[in-house]
Amino acid sequence: MEALSMGGYGAYVWSCYGLTAVVMIICEWRARARHRQVYRDIEVRIKALGDTQ
Amino acid sequence: MWKFLHRLASPPHFYALAARMIPWFAIPGLLLIAYGAYAGLFVVPMDYQQGDAFRIIYVHVPAAYLSMMTYMVMAISAGIGLIWRIKLSHAVAAAAAPIGAWFTFLALFTGAVWGKPMWGGWVIWSDPRVVSEWILLLLYIGYMALRGAIEDTAKADRASAVLAMVGAVNVPIIHFSVEWWTSVHQGATLIRKGGPAMDPAMVPPLIAMIFGFSFIFAVFLLRRVRAEVLFRERRTRWVKELVMSPEGQT
Numbered sequence: 001m002e003a004l005s006m007g008g009y010g011a012y013v014w015s016c017y018g019l020t021a022v023v024m025i026i027c028e029w030r031a032r033a034r035h036r037q038v039y040r041d042i043e044v045r046i047k048a049l050g051d052t053q
Numbered sequence: 054m055w056k057f058l059h060r061l062a063s064p065p066h067f068y069a070l071a072a073r074m075i076p077w078f079a080i081p082g083l084l085l086i087a088y089g090a091y092a093g094l095f096v097v098p099m100d101y102q103q104g105d106a107f108r109i110i111y112v113h114v115p116a117a118y119l120s121m122m123t124y125m126v127m128a129i130s131a132g133i134g135l136i137w138r139i140k141l142s143h144a145v146a147a148a149a150a151p152i153g154a155w156f157t158f159l160a161l162f163t164g165a166v167w168g169k170p171m172w173g174g175w176v177i178w179s180d181p182r183v184v185s186e187w188i189l190l191l192l193y194i195g196y197m198a199l200r201g202a203i204e205d206t207a208k209a210d211r212a213s214a215v216l217a218m219v220g221a222v223n224v225p226i227i228h229f230s231v232e233w234w235t236s237v238h239q240g241a242t243l244i245r246k247g248g249p250a251m252d253p254a255m256v257p258p259l260i261a262m263i264f265g266f267s268f269i270f271a272v273f274l275l276r277r278v279r280a281e282v283l284f285r286e287r288r289t290r291w292v293k294e295l296v297m298s299p300e301g302q303t
Binding site for chain 2: 003006007008009012013014016017019020023025026027030031032034035037038039041042043045046049
């Protein structure tokens with residue numbers, strides 16, 4: 001409980017660490033998602049080109 | 054040396070190399086952050102003036118440092134791309150912008166939350182460091198908006214590179230603002246004449262967090278540059294061969 005309350009500053013301290021974790025997760029997820037999206041778009045385009053030839 | 058740099062700037066070579074480099078940054082980065090956060094939250098003694106609220110320093114300082122460092126990476130890469138016309142440099146600049154914007158947002162948020170109990174307000178608009186950090190966020194947003202507004206990648210690279218380079222003047226302003234003008238913000242904590250302005254026990258977790266954040270930034274940047282390279286090279290033969298190969302999506 002002492003660790004949670006942080007001497008009365010718990011809400012301030014934990015919100016900062018929580019948001020840091022959220023931002024890290026978002027950055028990682030967005031970077032992976034962007035790569036996956038670009039890769040899939042290229043895959044679709046190549047398949048479409050193959051079908052028309 | 055030049056041969057190595059020339060090879061590094063080759064998109065297919067960099068794409069493959071970046072995938073191999075990611076774990077080498079991710080693992081030490083996560084370990085350093087785990088140690089720094091644990092020690093910063095539970096091990097180091099509380100500050101005699103700020104109490105436990107000072108523990109915000111362990112996320113605020115690394116985020117603020119990276120907000121500026123990322124901008125310099127972006128501006129220097131954009132400049133190299135503009136002067137020497139290296140395509141990979143523009144890809145690095147474009148990839149760095151959203152990461153920098155997130156770290157700047159984090160620095161502003163943690164600064165505001167720390168400022169509330171210490172200064173009595175969420176955002177002190179008369180403080181030069183707070184204002185210049187907000188300008189940094191606007192520069193990142195402006196850079197991304199400009200890129201998004203121009204469809205032609207080469208034109209977007211050139212226009213955004215100019216903005217990135219002009220905006221770089223804001224970085225030393227952020228850094229030295231606490232020395233040049235009257236500020237409620239504290240001065241340099243770690244690198245200053247006479248050594249760090251904090252108890253020696255508080256220093257190692259802060260250094261660990263700064264290095265940990267930097268390594269994790271490298272992971273985000275490498276992932277985003279790979280996506281950017283793939284997008285820019287989407288019509289090239291090596292990308293087609295990569296996508297057609299069974300081990301393509303790594």
